Amino acid sequence: MMDLRTFWWPVATATELRADKPLGRVLQGVPIVVFRGHDRKAAILIDRCPHRHAPLSMGKVCRGEIQCPYHGWKFNSDGLVTSTPGLETITARRALIPAIASKEEGGLIWACLAPDESTRKPVLATEVSCETDSFFLVDIVRSPIDAVAENFLDGFHTHFVHSGWIRKEGKRQSVTAEVRQSPDTVEVRYYGETLQSGIISRVLEGDRTESFGRFRLPGTAELEYRGRKGVNLLVTAWLTPELSGRTRIHARVATRRGMAPGWLKRSILARLFDVIVQQDKEILEQTHDNIRRFERENGEGQCPAYLNSELDLTGPSIRRLLNGESLEESRRSFNVLL
Numbered sequence: 001m002m003d004l005r006t007f008w009w010p011v012a013t014a015t016e017l018r019a020d021k022p023l024g025r026v027l028q029g030v031p032i033v034v035f036r037g038h039d040r041k042a043a044i045l046i047d048r049c050p051h052r053h054a055p056l057s058m059g060k061v062c063r064g065e066i067q068c069p070y071h072g073w074k075f076n077s078d079g080l081v082t083s084t085p086g087l088e089t090i091t092a093r094r095a096l097i098p099a100i101a102s103k104e105e106g107g108l109i110w111a112c113l114a115p116d117e118s119t120r121k122p123v124l125a126t127e128v129s130c131e132t133d134s135f136f137l138v139d140i141v142r143s144p145i146d147a148v149a150e151n152f153l154d155g156f157h158t159h160f161v162h163s164g165w166i167r168k169e170g171k172r173q174s175v176t177a178e179v180r181q182s183p184d185t186v187e188v189r190y191y192g193e194t195l196q197s198g199i200i201s202r203v204l205e206g207d208r209t210e211s212f213g214r215f216r217l218p219g220t221a222e223l224e225y226r227g228r229k230g231v232n233l234l235v236t237a238w239l240t241p242e243l244s245g246r247t248r249i250h251a252r253v254a255t256r257r258g259m260a261p262g263w264l265k266r267s268i269l270a271r272l273f274d275v276i277v278q279q280d281k282e283i284l285e286q287t288h289d290n291i292r293r294f295e296r297e298n299g300e301g302q303c304p305a306y307l308n309s310e311l312d313l314t315g316p317s318i319r320r321l322l323n324g325e326s327l328e329e330s331r332r333s334f335n336v337l338l
Contacts, residue, residue: 026048132231146319152213
């Protein structure tokens with residue numbers, strides 16, 4: 001298995017992290033607390049006061065230092081205790097709480113549990129040539145990141161889970177799907193699909209010439225729709241593993257800047273996308289719970305392996321990447337009814 005601790009993962013959006021309030025998060029099973037230090041830079045510590053193990057995330061931030069809610073001990077961004085109320089002097093001269101590598105980039109707060117020489121830069125949204133309006137959506141789903149990523153990129157469930165919102169079963173189109181693989185990426189490019197039959201496409205797009213779905217290690221899934229004037233819609237979803245079977249989603253929705261003001265588009269689109277997210281969340285959690293049910297009832301503690309078809313364009317490759325395999329450079333095209 002790939003050591004996911006060596007990658008950068010988003011744990012919050014920059015706007016979520018205020019100067020006066022810490023955020024409690026979990027990254028790959030490790031409880032962490034995120035706050036802004038003296039210089040307003042993001043800082044991350046293990047979410048446990050060394051004194052009586054109270055959660056620091058339930059405390060508060062005082063002038064760039066985090067204060068424990070139990071006895072008021074304060075710690076700086078490096079985990080060094082700076083105040084122990086009731087004592088006149090501080091005896092600790094070393095960090096009492098492990099600090100986690102952190103950075104702020106692309107509108108997100110990133111954490112890495114075990115950075116080393118192999119650690120890559122955070123995976124940011126694909127750059128586009130036109131100006132865009134964008135906003136973030138955040139949610140948590142009870143499902144592993146491979147299933148969430150596959151669901152995000154899979155067009156063939158939209159006729160049923162999102163019927164009328166994205167596509168309709170009775171209005172499929174014959175399109176060409178080109179699947180491209182590189183060592184750390186799988187991408188599907190669709191040719192020949194005009195506007196989708198659902199509400200969202202008609203609200204967002206005036207026309208469509210081509211569309212893309214891509215996954216990049218360690219957990220970034222992206223949908224891109226293009227028209228004659230360039231990008232109509234770019235949705236980038238960063239999938240962060242919190243616990244086994246629980247994923248935090250930070251999704252950035254970007255649309256080409258046009259006549260409508262950004263605040264109006266955000267107001268409308270946030271409502272539309274929330275419907276889609278909740279529909280996906282429901283089917284993913286039902287599926288995850290069903291897998292667990294069969295694992296409990298199966299004497300070997302396992303559910304049978306997935307049965308893949310030719311329409312599963314990204315899922316098998318995503319699972320290979322997350323299992324530590326490097327994909328070979330390849331390209332294949334075929335027609336599908338989407």
